[in-house]
Amino acid sequence: MDLGPHAAFIVASYAVFTLVLVSLTAWLFYDGARQKRLLEDLEAKGARRRSRETEGTK
Amino acid sequence: MMQKQSITQKLANPTRFMALSGTLLPWLAGIAVILIAYGLYRGWTAPPDYQQGETIRIMYIHVPSAWLGMMGYALIAVSSFGLLVFRHPLADVSAKAAAPIGAAFTMLALVTGSLWGKPMWGTYWVWDARLTSVLLLFFLYLGLIALRTSIEDESLASKLTAVLALVGVVILPFIKISVEGLSIPWLGLEIPAWNTLHQPSSVFRTDGPKIHASQLYPLLYSALGFTFLFFTLHMKGMRNEILRRRVKALRIAEVDRAREREAVAAAE
Amino acid sequence: MSPFFTLLRRDITLALREGGAIGTALGFYLIVIALLPLGLGPDLNLLSRIAPGLLWIALLLSALLSLGRMFETDFEDGSLELLAIGGMPLELVAAAKALAHWLTTGIPLALLAPVLGILLNLDIAAYGVLIATMLAGTPAISFIGAIGAALTLRARRGGLLLALLILPLYVPTLIYGISAISGALLATNAFWPSFLILSALSLGSLVLGPIAAAAALRIQMQ
Numbered sequence: 378m379d380l381g382p383h384a385a386f387i388v389a390s391y392a393v394f395t396l397v398l399v400s401l402t403a404w405l406f407y408d409g410a411r412q413k414r415l416l417e418d419l420e421a422k423g424a425r426r427r428s429r430e431t432e433g434t435k
Numbered sequence: 436m437m438q439k440q441s442i443t444q445k446l447a448n449p450t451r452f453m454a455l456s457g458t459l460l461p462w463l464a465g466i467a468v469i470l471i472a473y474g475l476y477r478g479w480t481a482p483p484d485y486q487q488g489e490t491i492r493i494m495y496i497h498v499p500s501a502w503l504g505m506m507g508y509a510l511i512a513v514s515s516f517g518l519l520v521f522r523h524p525l526a527d528v529s530a531k532a533a534a535p536i537g538a539a540f541t542m543l544a545l546v547t548g549s550l551w552g553k554p555m556w557g558t559y560w561v562w563d564a565r566l567t568s569v570l571l572l573f574f575l576y577l578g579l580i581a582l583r584t585s586i587e588d589e590s591l592a593s594k595l596t597a598v599l600a601l602v603g604v605v606i607l608p609f610i611k612i613s614v615e616g617l618s619i620p621w622l623g624l625e626i627p628a629w630n631t632l633h634q635p636s637s638v639f640r641t642d643g644p645k646i647h648a649s650q651l652y653p654l655l656y657s658a659l660g661f662t663f664l665f666f667t668l669h670m671k672g673m674r675n676e677i678l679r680r681r682v683k684a685l686r687i688a689e690v691d692r693a694r695e696r697e698a699v700a701a702a703e
Numbered sequence: 704m705s706p707f708f709t710l711l712r713r714d715i716t717l718a719l720r721e722g723g724a725i726g727t728a729l730g731f732y733l734i735v736i737a738l739l740p741l742g743l744g745p746d747l748n749l750l751s752r753i754a755p756g757l758l759w760i761a762l763l764l765s766a767l768l769s770l771g772r773m774f775e776t777d778f779e780d781g782s783l784e785l786l787a788i789g790g791m792p793l794e795l796v797a798a799a800k801a802l803a804h805w806l807t808t809g810i811p812l813a814l815l816a817p818v819l820g821i822l823l824n825l826d827i828a829a830y831g832v833l834i835a836t837m838l839a840g841t842p843a844i845s846f847i848g849a850i851g852a853a854l855t856l857r858a859r860r861g862g863l864l865l866a867l868l869i870l871p872l873y874v875p876t877l878i879y880g881i882s883a884i885s886g887a888l889l890a891t892n893a894f895w896p897s898f899l900i901l902s903a904l905s906l907g908s909l910v911l912g913p914i915a916a917a918a919a920l921r922i923q924m925q
Contacts, residue, residue: 381489383554390550394496394543398664401539405671412678419685519918574871581867585858594922595854599868602850602915606872609904613875626900629878 449677452525456670463667470660478653493551495654499661500544501565504572507537507665511579512604515597525673527593528680530600531583532672536665538576544569564615564628571610575603706791707799714803724769728808729815732765736819747824754823755833755884758816759877762837766844767869769808771862773800773852774920784924793917801849801912809841832887836898840880842905846912847872853919875904 380387475495484491510533517526548566549559560566582599586592616628718724739757740750750757777783777800786796816837817830825833851869855861879901886893 380492381483383488383490386550386554387489387492390493390547391496393546393550394500397539397543401536402668402671405668405675409671409675409678412675412682415682416678416685419682419689571871571874574867578868578871581864582854582858585855585860585864587859588857591857591922591925595919598850598915598919598922599854602872602911605911606847606875609875609907610871613878626896629882 449524449528453674453677456674460667460670460674463663463670467660467663467667470656470663472660474653474655474657474660478650478657481649481653484647484650487555490551490554491650493547494650495657496661497544497547497551498654499658500540500547501569502658503661503665504537504541504544504569506662507533507540508572508575508600508604508607510669511537511600515600518593518597519601527597528673528676529669530597531593532669532676534576534579534583536668536672538573538580540661540665541569541573541576545573567629568611568614571614572607575607579603706789707795710786710791710796710799711803714800715807718803718807724772725807725811728765728768729811731768732761732812732815733819735761735764736822740822751824751826754820754825755829755881755888757823758819758825758833759837759840759880761819762812762816762841763844763870763873763877765812766808766841766848767866769804770845770848770852770869771855771865773804773849774856775852778856778920778923783920787920787924793920794913797849797853797916797920798846798909798913801846801916804848805842805845809845810838813837813841826888829884829888832884832894836880836883836901839898839902839905840876843876843908844873846905846908847876849912849916850919853916853923856920856923876901879904 478495479492483489511530514526514530514533517523518530545566548569552561552563552566553559556563579596579600583592583596586595612626614629617624617626619625736757739761743749774783777786783796787793813834817825817833820830820833848865848869851865851872854868855865858864879897883894883897883901886897
């Protein structure tokens, strides 16, 4: 595929765009997995919430 | 109205939100991928622009980025309003999760815009009215993130950031008008753009090229697809934030219990 | 309205008695303007062409210096809480403090600007316009700045954060302030539209600033 005289700029913009969005997605999934693991560890150790009222939010 | 109220009230429960978003997330992601793939496929198979040649391909990611940057700020403003006025428990989670995603898209609009500008204008950066107002939007995002991270108390940080977001959304139209100008012919209102005072407008076209149907439809599909991607990432971010708050609540409860045990032991 | 003026008089007296705040802002303004030709070169044509912009930007930065202290001492020694439970709405308290800031910082800086204009070879015809635009524009700096001062009261690195939050919000004031002066200098009819928009922005900030600052102060004191 011929991208004309400005091929480098087109490729670069798509590359930066993909890189940023992929790293953002990857970070979100990594963070989600980490929080889930922390929560499971705490629950396995027998930690309980004080009341059902404060669940989730504080 | 009544029904809408009850739906938002149902969603207010984080546990229910976790269950619902868990089922919804893969579908959102799937729709996003299909729409983006279709939009970009049609965009790349369309004939090149007669004026801009192949660089028009950058438009299919540049325009959605700029749109999502603005939509992200609107989403933060609405969430902030929900937090301050209705004290909706998920509103702050939503505002906090949207900020980095909106900032990322705003930054991408700047980067792709400048990479598009180099072949068109001859330099990476011109103080084009639109580019400048996107840059200022990016500064507003930075302010929101900086304020939230520099206040220790989380609930205090949430509310203060919400106030800043609402102030920002009130002033943002004035920033946009002062930079980009405003023209309402039927009112006889004509405010010139800021840069027309500084440089001749013939250097670059402020109105942009007219868009052809073979470019418009791919652009609409890709914009819709990236919007779905935004909401996928936003929902994921909200889920992470809810989990983070649960972990924090559990840790605090643990510390409290340990302290109680110590107190009992000391009393004996 | 009497408690409003009592508070206003108290804040002005405090600012005058301290003296340091006003002196620091004026000194900073002088030094920044004096440094600019050293950095840009002594080309008088260039300097006179960009003088309105330089004077406005340096004025914004100088006014920022004293913004952070607007609520700080009263918040720390608890007098803000006393004011809050007193009869006066917190919006009026914030307005009085912002007004005191404008009277003790905005006006002195605006009056110093034409003197500094000499250093930048600003066209003598522009002096009246310069003072008029700065007096019309500086209330927005104090009243929008009050929001930032209230938001960053309990933040780490408050002063630096304040600049990051508030400077983008000054963009409309900056643009129309400079375009009013340029309009008058180029003898086009661009002065009045820009000047009127600038005044409208300041009037708008008189409403927005105290409301938002009071909302932030209430959250801070919870």
